[in-house]
Amino acid sequence: MTATIHIVDDDADHLSALCDLVSAAGHEVTGFGDARQALDATGPPPDLVITDLRMPGMDGIAFLKAVKAQAPGLPVILLTGHGDVGHAVDAMRAGAEDFLEKPYDGAHLLAVIRRTLGAEAARSELARLQGVLAERSDSRILGTSRAMRAFRDRISALAPVDIDIDIDVVITGETGTGKELAARALHRESPRADAPFVALNCAALPEAMAETILFGHVAGALPHDPEGRAGKLEAAHGGTLMLDEVETMPPAIQAKLLRILQERIVERIGETRPRPLDIRVVATTKTPLSRLEGFRPDLYFRLAGSELVTPTLREAGEDIPLIFAHYAQLAARRYGRPDPEVPWRVQQALKRLAWPGNVRELKAAAEAYALGLFEIEPSAPRASVPQSLAQRVADFEAREIAAVLDAHRGNTQRAADTLGLPRRTLNDKMRRYGLSSDG
Ligand SMILES: Nc1ncnc2c1ncn2[C@@H]1O[C@H](COP(=O)(O)OP(=O)(O)OP(=O)(O)O)[C@@H](O)[C@H]1O
Ligand SMILES: [Mg+2]
Structure with missing residues (x-):
């Protein structure tokens, strides 16, 4: 495999020989006579760094630490002089992938490079797969019930429509029903997908800090943060701002937010030049805002260009x-x-x-x-009082049917065949015993 490799050595002859050797193996090589230069290098980051240990100015260990601080996953191979084994131990502790003692054999160095790159490739592939898995699993709204399908359809219908007119969205729903998931899906399926999704939890917003957090401030406006900073609104420019738990927003902030949403401009604190603001606001709430005392109706109407209600598990x-x-x-x-x-x-x-x-x-x-930590008692608790024969037979029948359905994963036709019953009879019995087939 070909890789981009940076090589650092203060000895110009050694550096050029090394660069020749490594590029002859097919790699894209850049040589640096000085560690600082290598750290300041522009262009795409390398896949691997090889550095000499003893160098004037920044030595190999300091360089290694600086590299690892910038890019923890970037592998570094150290070249040490004869007798520098003590340093080599330090180097391994600081995260070097490998070290070679000079003089080394060219073929050996190339083998070390190959091995390091291979391990790195395997690691990054694994990380990529885990990322994809996590992304896919944590961002998809699952479910085939009528309620979930309708919910997803509504998101897909709402996501693209705020290009010319801004339609903000209020998502109402009980705890844990996927309000944030829906907000992220609205962003992901919208033309704003490549711009930021910024989440702001209104419940965690201290009233005294709310303005600075939302609007930002210019340099010199606040003594404790002299540099100036963009607020959450500005950070979401071009994208989506999720106002999470908007029902907890203090009235004073509601008034300010209303103005901003009407005018679609924002001024940082200490500044008089308004900046245009192109955002879609998606607000989530556990309590319906229309029924919430203390929530400004005008802000509610402004936000509720569209409303979504997340289905509960009772419905789905x-x-x-x-x-x-x-x-x-x-x-x-x-x-x-x-x-x-x-x-x-x-x-x-x-x-x-x-x-x-x-x-x-x-x-x-x-x-x-x-993880084997969740136990579920599948059968309903049985009465310990003596039961009539009919009741015991019925219990037995219900258990048998449940077991056969289980074996056929809820497929009633196959279960009926196994039990030697017409399917309609099985359906009747299932209804009587409260068994359902849609596993
Ligand atoms: N339909 C769904 N399919 C798959 N996962 C879901 C679904 N709905 C919710 N989840 C998952 O359930 C968890 C809770 O969802 P989320 O945080 O979006 O809920 P919430 O309504 O914002 O909750 P809260 O009211 O506590 O803020 C998340 O891990 C989310 O991925
Ligand atoms: Mg939430």
Whole structure:
């Protein structure tokens, strides 16, 4: 594989010989006579750095530390003079990938380069895959229930429409139902996707600091931060600003925000020149804003260009097994465990539980399940009082049917075949025993 490699050595002859050797192996090589120069180098970052240890000015160890501070994942190989083993130990501690004692064999150096690059490539591929997995898993709104499908459709319909007119969005929903997930999806599916998504938690906003955080300030305006800083509004320019838990916003800030949203300009504190502001605001709230005393109706109308309500698990109950299995699998992979089985009867039991914390709670349970820490009692508690024969037969029948459905993952036709029953009879019995098939 070809790589971009930086080589640092104060000995010009050695440097040029080394550069020749490494570029002859097909790599893109840049040589530096001085460590500072290498640190200040512009252009794309290298895949690997090779540096001499003893150099005037910044030596190899200091250089190594500086490189690792800038780019912790960038591998560094050190070249040490004869008898510098003590330093080599320091170098390994400071994060060097390898070191070679001079004089070294050219073929050996090339082998070390190959090995280092290979290990690095494997590591970054792994990190990339984990990133993709995490991204995909944590950003998708799962579910095939009518409620979830309608919700996703609405997001897809709303996401692209604020190009000419700004349509802000209010997302209302119970705790853990995916309000933030929806806000991010609105951003991702919009033409603003390449611009920033900025999240601001209004509940965590100290009233005294709210203005500076939202609007920013110019240099010299605030004694404790003399440099000046952009506020959250400005940071979201071109993109989306999520006002999380907007129902907690203090009235004074509501008034200021209203003005800004009407005029679409922002002034940093201490500044009189307004800056244009192109943002979409997505506000989330647990309490419907229209019913909230203390929330300015004019701000509510301004924000609620469109409204979305996140479905609860009560409405999307049939999605419980799917979401559970998804997060259980994800957690298992993260911990290097085999994909967990979620038997049909466990799925049914999950559906019967109340999930007051909604998907967040379900997700936490799934993660615990993947680690073997979540136990679920699948059968309803049985009465210990003596039962009639008919009741015991019925119990037995219900258990048998549940077991067969389980074996066929809820497929009623196959279960009916196995039980030797017409499908309609099975459906009747399932209804009577409160068993459902949509595992
Ligand atoms: N439909 C869904 N599919 C998959 N994951 C979901 C879904 N809804 C929510 N989640 C997951 O549940 C967790 C909680 O979601 P999120 O933080 O968006 O909820 P929230 O409504 O903002 O909660 P809170 O009210 O506590 O702020 C997140 O990990 C999110 O990825
Ligand atoms: Mg939230």
